[in-house]
Amino acid sequence: xxxxxxxxxWLPILLLVPQLSIIAIFFYWPAIYAMxxxxxxxxxxxxxxxxxxxxNYSSLLSSSEYMKVTRFTVVFTALVTFFSLALALLLAVKAxxxxxxxxTYRTLLMWVYAVAPPVxxxxxxxxxxxxxxxxxxxxxxxxxxxxxxxxxxxxxxxxILVSVWKQVPVNFIFFLSGLQSIPKSVREAxxxxxxxxxxxFWDVTFPLLAPTGFFLLIINxxxxxxxxxxxxxxxxxxxxxxxxxxxxxxxYVDGFRGNDLGGSSAQSVILMVLVLALTIFQFRLxxxxxxxx
Amino acid sequence: xADTTHTSENTVARPRKSIKWGTVFDHTVLILGSLFxxxxxxxxxxxxxxxxxxxxxxxxxxxxGTELDDNFAKAMFQASGFSGENTGTSMLINSxxxxxxxxxxxxxxxxxxxxxIVYFRLRFATFAFxxxxxxxxxxxxxxxxxxxEIVQQLGMLNTYSGLIIPLVASATATFFFRQFFRxxxxxxxxxxxxxxxxxxxxxxxxxxPLSQTMIAAMFIIxxxxxxxxxxxxxxxxxxxxxxxxxxxxxxxxxxxxxxNVPEYGRANMLALIAILPPVLIxxxxxxxxxxxxTESDK
Amino acid sequence: xxxxxxxxxxxxYPNGFEAVTPTSFDIPDGEFVVLVGPSGxxxxxxxxxxxxxxxxxxxTLSIGDRVVNGVDPADRxxxxxxQNYALYPHMTVRRNIAYGxxxxxxxxxxxxxxxQEAATMLNLTEYLxxxxxxxxxxxxxxxxxxxxxxxxxxxFLFDEPLSNLDAKLRNQMRIEIKxxxxxxxxxxxxxxxxxxxAMTMADRIIVMNGGKVEQIGTPHEVYHNPASTFVASFMGxxxxxxxxxxxxxxxxxxxxxxxxxxxxxxxTGNVTLGIRPEDVRIDDAGDIPFHVDLVxxxxxxxxxxxxxxxxxxxxHAMKDExxxxxxxxxxxxxxxICLFDSETGKRI
Numbered sequence: 040x041x042x043x044x045x046x047x048x049w050l051p052i053l054l055l056v057p058q059l060s061i062i063a064i065f066f067y068w069p070a071i072y073a074m075x076x077x078x079x080x081x082x083x084x085x086x087x088x089x090x091x092x093x094x095n096y097s098s099l100l101s102s103s104e105y106m107k108v109t110r111f112t113v114v115f116t117a118l119v120t121f122f123s124l125a126l127a128l129l130l131a132v133k134a135x136x137x138x139x140x141x142x143t144y145r146t147l148l149m150w151v152y153a154v155a156p157p158v159x160x161x162x163x164x165x166x167x168x169x170x171x172x173x174x175x176x177x178x179x180x181x182x183x184x185x186x187x188x189x190x191x192x193x194x195x196x197x198x199i200l201v202s203v204w205k206q207v208p209v210n211f212i213f214f215l216s217g218l219q220s221i222p223k224s225v226r227e228a229x230x231x232x233x234x235x236x237x238x239x240f241w242d243v244t245f246p247l248l249a250p251t252g253f254f255l256l257i258i259n260x261x262x263x264x265x266x267x268x269x270x271x272x273x274x275x276x277x278x279x280x281x282x283x284x285x286x287x288x289x290x291y292v293d294g295f296r297g298n299d300l301g302g303s304s305a306q307s308v309i310l311m312v313l314v315l316a317l318t319i320f321q322f323r324l325x326x327x328x329x330x331x332x
Numbered sequence: 333x334a335d336t337t338h339t340s341e342n343t344v345a346r347p348r349k350s351i352k353w354g355t356v357f358d359h360t361v362l363i364l365g366s367l368f369x370x371x372x373x374x375x376x377x378x379x380x381x382x383x384x385x386x387x388x389x390x391x392x393x394x395x396x397g398t399e400l401d402d403n404f405a406k407a408m409f410q411a412s413g414f415s416g417e418n419t420g421t422s423m424l425i426n427s428x429x430x431x432x433x434x435x436x437x438x439x440x441x442x443x444x445x446x447x448x449i450v451y452f453r454l455r456f457a458t459f460a461f462x463x464x465x466x467x468x469x470x471x472x473x474x475x476x477x478x479x480x481e482i483v484q485q486l487g488m489l490n491t492y493s494g495l496i497i498p499l500v501a502s503a504t505a506t507f508f509f510r511q512f513f514r515x516x517x518x519x520x521x522x523x524x525x526x527x528x529x530x531x532x533x534x535x536x537x538x539x540x541p542l543s544q545t546m547i548a549a550m551f552i553i554x555x556x557x558x559x560x561x562x563x564x565x566x567x568x569x570x571x572x573x574x575x576x577x578x579x580x581x582x583x584x585x586x587x588x589x590x591x592n593v594p595e596y597g598r599a600n601m602l603a604l605i606a607i608l609p610p611v612l613i614x615x616x617x618x619x620x621x622x623x624x625x626t627e628s629d630k
Numbered sequence: 631x632x633x634x635x636x637x638x639x640x641x642x643y644p645n646g647f648e649a650v651t652p653t654s655f656d657i658p659d660g661e662f663v664v665l666v667g668p669s670g671x672x673x674x675x676x677x678x679x680x681x682x683x684x685x686x687x688x689x690t691l692s693i694g695d696r697v698v699n700g701v702d703p704a705d706r707x708x709x710x711x712x713q714n715y716a717l718y719p720h721m722t723v724r725r726n727i728a729y730g731x732x733x734x735x736x737x738x739x740x741x742x743x744x745x746q747e748a749a750t751m752l753n754l755t756e757y758l759x760x761x762x763x764x765x766x767x768x769x770x771x772x773x774x775x776x777x778x779x780x781x782x783x784x785x786f787l788f789d790e791p792l793s794n795l796d797a798k799l800r801n802q803m804r805i806e807i808k809x810x811x812x813x814x815x816x817x818x819x820x821x822x823x824x825x826x827x828a829m830t831m832a833d834r835i836i837v838m839n840g841g842k843v844e845q846i847g848t849p850h851e852v853y854h855n856p857a858s859t860f861v862a863s864f865m866g867x868x869x870x871x872x873x874x875x876x877x878x879x880x881x882x883x884x885x886x887x888x889x890x891x892x893x894x895x896x897x898t899g900n901v902t903l904g905i906r907p908e909d910v911r912i913d914d915a916g917d918i919p920f921h922v923d924l925v926x927x928x929x930x931x932x933x934x935x936x937x938x939x940x941x942x943x944x945x946h947a948m949k950d951e952x953x954x955x956x957x958x959x960x961x962x963x964x965x966x967i968c969l970f971d972s973e974t975g976k977r978i
Contacts, residue, residue: 044450044451044452044453044521045451045452045453045521045525045530045531045534046452046453047452047530047531050448050452050531050532051447051448051449051451051452051454051457052448052454054444054445054447054448055444055445055448055449055460057441057444057445058441058442058444058445058464058503058506059445059460059463059464061441061497061500061501062463062464062467062501062502062503064482064486064501065479065482065483065497065498065500065501066467066470066475066501066502068478068482069475069478069479069481069482070470070475070478072478072481072482073474073475073477073478076478126365129361129365130361130362130365133358133359133361133362133365134362136354136355136358137355137358137359137362140359140362144362144365144366145618146615146618147366147369147370148362148365148366148369149614149618149622150369150611150614150615151369152556152614153556153560153607153610153611153613153614154560154607154610154611155559155560155561155562155578155581155606155607155610156560156562157562157578157581157582158578158581158603158606158607160581160585161581161584161585161599161603162372162373162375162376162603163372164585164588165372165375165376165379165392165596165600166372166375168391170388170391171387171388171390171391171392172391173371173375173391173392176391204368204369204372207365207368207369208369209625212622212625212626213625213626216622216626222714222716224712224713224714224715224716225716225717225718225719227681227683227703227710227712227716228710228712228716228717228718228777229718230682230683230702230703230704231681231682231703231704231706231708231709231710231730232704232729232730232733232777233704233729233730233733234702234704234705234733235733236354238733242718242729243718246720247719247720249720261471265471265473265474268473268562268563269562269563269578272562272566272582273581273582273585276582276585276586276589287473287474290473290474290476290477291476291563294476294477295477295480295567300477303477304477304478307474307475307476307477307478310473310474311470311474311475314469314470314471314474315469315470318468318469319469
């Protein structure tokens with residue numbers, strides 16, 4: 040709050056009413072509702088529900104399918120996060136190096152930010168078309184008979200590739216802006232202190248980029264967990280079947296298609312706890328984020 | 333003591349003008365990276381100009397075809413669903429309504445709330461702050477089913493308000509404007525009060541004009557975010573005349589599977605129409621967009 | 631330690647701007663040279679070319695016996711102190727100072743010993759394990775110095791190192807840097823826009839303007855025998871008084887006719903007359919009328935500002951000299967008058 044703030048009573052309340060009422064109805068109510076229904080078992084025919092305590096949770100945790108989805112989600116998240124961060128860092132460092140064409144490269148490397156995940160998924164489906172997809176043919180040329188939507192691992196690889204393609208631009212933008220905020224003279228001092236450009240990168244640039252990196256790590260994990268929904272949904276072409284899926288996708292499939300509100304809610308609550316933990320971790324990072332002055 | 337006319341026994345050595353291999357390598361990496369980003373969209377662009385039979389036979393090639401008009405007409409005016417109402421035109425309009433409605437809603441509500449929190453001495457300001465900022469913790473995806481149930485109970489399925497308002501229920505814009513307002517110098521509000529401006533006048537005459545760049549940046553980010561929404565529209569809109577382009581993309585993908593002569597041209601054209609508006613906005617307003625994106629995390 | 635030699639060094643930026651016109655000079659071993667001039671005069675560009683941070687467009691630069699045009703900054707055997715210190719924010723003071731040495735494969739014991747020595751010299755011993763953000767401005771300045779010292783370079787480069795400090799600290803650090811340089815005897819090039827720093831620290835001053843060297847000389851020479859009106863008005867506070875004058879009848883005349891000194895052989899026409907405020911006396915018997923508008927009291931002395939004819943003029947008066955207000959009369963010390971060509975501004 041500003042120390043020199045206004046003292047009017049009614050105006051701030053009036054200003055806050057829209058925001059507060061929307062979040063009350065569309066945030067707090069559903070969140071509480073989810074927690075509540077996670078303790079109930081809903082009749083499949085819609086004739087009310089019975090209180091079952093933690094049964095929804097325990098059956099989830101003992102379900103081998105849920106564990107399989109969890110394992111896949113972890114692997115998927117780790118790979119997408121790693122590759123999109125690594126690729127973006129490499130490109131940002133190079134884009135920061137060059138003088139000529141820097142602006143053109145920036146545009147070419149960031150526009151995909153604005154492509155919706157399911158549309159990215161659609162393009163992936165095209166690229167991996169069974170009979171003529173350019174990437175299918177590329178895979179074939181190295182002896183890999185790529186079968187999107189049929190072979191679990193092939194589908195998973197395609198999902199990861201598309202998700203990385205979609206996420207590189209955000210990371211690129213943040214890394215580039217992080218690089219550009221490193222004082223020029225600090226880099227020049229390093230230029231005098233260390234003749235190896237690789238050494239300069241590891242000793243000076245990389246540590247100074249670490250705060251951006253940690254921030255992006257959380258962003259990328261969240262992205263891999265949630266925002267890839269559209270990629271997955273289009274790439275399995277609406278037929279989850281034996282295809283790989285993430286935890287969020289399973290919430291949707293069980294709850295919306297399978298009408299298992301209780302089980303789906305329990306999954307939602309587990310995810311909420313996960314996100315909460317991630318976000319608190321992130322806030323603590325931001326708080327501790329080293330402010331070099 | 334030496335002076336400016338000093339001559340040296342060193343004969344003038346030309347500075348070396350060799351090729352800088354490091355620079356060549358940098359450019360190579362960047363060009364490969366740009367191609368990685370570009371090739372998929374080039375394939376889409378090629379397909380929309382090519383007759384479907386050609387694509388089915390040979391896949392995407394390097395030649396530019398002549399079917400652009402046809403595919404555009406099919407995409408914009410021909411419907412694929414049962415009701416015949418999800419033409420490209422109607423989906424485009426719905427996408428625009430969602431994008432603009434979401435962005436405007438977010439900005440207006442966010443600015444109002446941020447103004448109240450930053451500039452007023454309010455007893456429950458801290459409490460309101462926490463109520464609002466807790467929403468940053470849980471993305472819509474994890475509370476999607478209960479949200480659906482509630483919107484259904486409120487009778488808002490297949491309405492624009494049901495589509496937009498629940499999406500507005502997170503505090504990203506509020507958080508952003510709060511950060512920005514806090515960076516506005518205190519002297520400004522003091523000067524305004526000395527000049528006799530009340531809270532409403534201060535907001536309209538000073539704070540809003542000062543925030544112009546921020547509003548523009550927010551608008552771009554929020555428009556793109558709204559336009560690209562998928563999961564929520566998929567659940568909330570079941571009537572085909574309410575489909576957005578992004579929501580329709582799954583049906584478009586599925587349509588390609590079931591038929592003998594998949595309409596690749598039309599499908600890719602719809603994908604292209606779904607991509608272009610947000611991409612063009614991001615490209616043209618790049619500096620605002622980057623500023624808004626990278627400053628919102630501070 | 632080394633001699634530095636610049637041979638027609640020139641800098642043209644890719645956009646065609648010539649930041650430094652061909653410049654040659656020589657700095658003997660152990661000398662402290664100050665590059666001074668207004669902002670944009672090319673002094674920083676020149677320094678950065680010597681450091682290797684900026685490409686040299688034309689000319690030859692040698693440090694010691696070696697031409698270093700194409701040599702990486704890390705291999706030039708130099709150390710640089712930056713305007714905003716450029717400390718590595720994520721490293722401790724100890725690592726900041728040691729970093730350059732670690733990259734030269736020097737053994738740990740030697741590094742530790744050198745760091746300790748430098749820390750002692752600069753009163754930094756108790757801060758060695760802190761990060762730069764936990765230090766005051768003056769302490770950061772010292773760390774930047776320490777980083778330069780431990781390298782035992784052939785050449786120290788300073789890029790306006792004191793401009794981020796407050797006035798008191800600046801005066802103190804000025805003396806410390808100068809004393810340190812004396813002690814270590816390392817050839818040094820120091821860039822500043824502050825003429826007081828230039829006067830007090832330099833063995834020799836290089837005054838630059840618009841990418842060109844205006845004058846090279848000792849502080850005494852630059853102050854008392856400026857080579858151009860630019861140098862005359864840039865060095866000294868208040869600057870040298872410059873008056874429009876004419877050669878007439880073998881005399882230099884100001885103020886529409888008052889003769890002040892004999893003209894050099896057979897010259898006629900306009901001339902610019904320069905005289906330092908301290909070379910003017912209030913003198914009731916003088917033949918130059920002066921009107922004092924404002925007296926600046928500075929303790930040990932006063933500055934009298936006013937009008938000489940239709941031109942502004944300043945006088946320096948010691949505290950026991952008279953400081954009249956309003957109309958009075960002056961006399962100039964003819965020996966200390968400098969004459970400049972009124973077209974080119976060059977010294978006659």
